[in-house]
Amino acid sequence: EIVLTQSPGTLSLSPGERATLSCRASQSVSNNYLAWYQQKPGQAPRLLISGASSRATGVPDRFSGSGSGTDFTLTIIRLEPEDFAVYYCQHYGTSPPHSFGQGTKLEIK
C-alpha cells in the first residue's frame, strides 16, 4: 500500500505570492497516477490535477503539477484569495486502496 506524505502541514502566504506544496510517496507511483484536489470549507473536494501534471477542465493556469516516481509538487503562482484552501494529493490506478495524503492547509498570512 502506498503512503503519501504531504508537506508542509500548513503554509502561510499572502495573495500574489507563489505556493509550493509537496507530496512524497512511500514507493513509486506507477504511470504518474497522482492527482491533486482542492477543498474549501463546507464543500466537496474538486479535482485540480491528474496524471501528475494535467489540469482538469476549468482549472486556472496558475495551478501546475510536476514530479514523477515518488516526489510530486503542486505549484500555485500569483495566489488569489479564492486559492486559500486545503489541498490533497492522491494516487490512483490499478492498485487500490487509492490513498490520500493528509493534506496541506494554505492559509492567508
Place this chain on the structure above:
Amino acid sequence: EVQLVESGGGLVQPGGSLRLSCAASGFTFTTYYMSWVRQAPGKGLEWVANINQDGSEKTYVDSVKGRFTFSRDNAKNSLYLQMNSLRAEDTAVYYCTRENWSLDYWGQGALVTVSS
C-alpha cells in the same frame, strides 16, 4: 451536467446499520468505475471503496472490509453503500465520486454519525 446526489445519511447507534445511496446523472453511468470517499469531522480524506462498471469487482479499504458492501444498479444509475456493524470511527461525511482514473466528479456528501 454531471450530478451525483447522495442520500441516506443520519444518526445510528454503534453496531447498527445504514445504507447510503447515490443517484448519478449527466453521463453514461455504465462506462465508469465509481468510488466512495469519506471525511471524518475536521480530518482528511479517506478512500473507502470502488466498484467496476458492471459491479462484479469491488475493492475496500481494510478498515471496512467485511462490514461495508458496495453495489450498483445500472438500470437506475444508482450506487449503494450498505454499512453494517457501524463504529464511532465510521462517523464521517461520505462522498460518492466518479472515477475517471482520478476522481473527477464528487457529490455534496452525506453525513453519517455513529453515536449512542
